[in-house]
Amino acid sequence: MTTQSELRDLESRPQRYWNVDGIPELMMGLTWMVWGGAMLLGNQIESKPVYKAYWLFVPALLALSGWGQQWATKKLKARFTYPRTGYVEYKEPSRKQRFFTAVIAALSAALLAATIRTGRASGMEFTIAPVTGVLCSLALLVASVRQKAPHLLALAGVALALALAAAALHTSWDGISWMFLWLGLAAAAIGGWRFRRYLAQHGVAEGVEL
Secondary structure, rough: OOHHHEEEEHHHHHHHHHHOOOOHHHHHHHHHHHHHHHHHHHHHOOOOHHHHHHHHHHHHHHHHHHHHHHHHHHHHHHHHHHHHHHOOOOOOOHHHHHHHHHHHHHHHHHHHHHHHHOHHHOOOOOHHHHHHHHHHHHHHHHHHHOOOOOHHHHHHHHHHHHHHHHHHHHHHHHHHHHHHHHHHHHHHHHHHHHHHHHHOOOOOOOOOOO
16 A cells, blocks of 8 residues: 555655756756846946836846746756656646746846845845845755755755855845855756766667757
């Protein structure tokens, strides 16, 4: 008789398999680096008209890069992972879930950009980076436990360390940009290392052409 723990293990296997090759972390890291770079660039613009126009464009960039990350991840898996360790059906969200996810992503991107652009005089500029780092650390911790992906604990530790550094250095709005940049670099490094190890450990299945 199948136990409850065995059923949970079977249910979580597709999610664990999705993280077996390092590609999701690699693409997530590159996306975070784009976010951090975009925000750093915006904070360096001195012309007010250009500054306003740029920050109207940033939410679309953040949302599109998030969509591009998912698209690129699937393409890379089809190219490198499936010929080596096979295809696994990952439970796709329903149309309603995709719609609400897209809405939440767009609103979150707009809120982040608006907060950075308009909140400089509110006094929260010295707390936004530490708070963001702690939230990222908690999210990665939860993802590590739910997906049984211990490598995400390393990223959770990096996020927490960046939050503590931002608090100690009393960083302002550039702190959140640098946090995304450094956290993205760490995620890309971990993902790239895991991807390289995956390719070294798994050859292409016989009869399968790349």
